[in-house]
Amino acid sequence: MVGIIVTGHGNFATGVLSAAKLIAGTPEKLIGIDFTENDTVETLEEKIKKGIEELDTEEILVLADLAGGSPFKVSATIGVSSDKNIKVLSGTNLGMIIETALLRDGKNLEEVVAFAKESGITSIQEFEMKVKKEIEDCEDGI
Template structure:
């Protein structure tokens, strides 16, 4: 099973996982890390490394972060020099549900592509949709 690590500012990742589990059920082999005000970036870097190593059961690990260029994303990227894993930024609920639903059925490359597509397609302008249907 592909391991999933969600790294965000604050408790966003933890709450996102709780929301996904409300919809699709409790998940295994998923961890969340949150960077709080005053936390050490070096410690987050170490926690990401340790978490990836723990989650890797042989099928790979996908790290989802909230904001490209933010400390969680940068700390994850810094680990790519020494660890083999995939990472996407801009995590949202459609992306996470897709990842959690598919991670036992596809390889990590397909999972990354599906996650990216689901995250993008999950963004809708409701007003424009409603105006086009009237």
């Protein structure tokens, strides 16, 4: 099974995983790593490497909050130098985490990445007020 690390600034990771667990329970091989004000890039790197070891899997998807931020850059740097197959995505949202965590069984990392990207996009919805139009000239009475 592909392991998933959620990471981001502040308590983004543990906060969004708290919400995900409330909705979907506690999926296996899913962890959160925060980058708080007390961390440095070096401590973040140590935390992510420890998370990779904890997942104990060869394929890992890292879901980061922002492209270009420290959690994203550190994860990408680790991914490039790791002997494990690691992919990093940004723009993580709650729907993306829940769907990806629950529907990754039997998929390889490339399939999980494609699914996560699509799920993240389709999780974004706009509320639209629908107004019923009355039919004024209805000769059939319907």
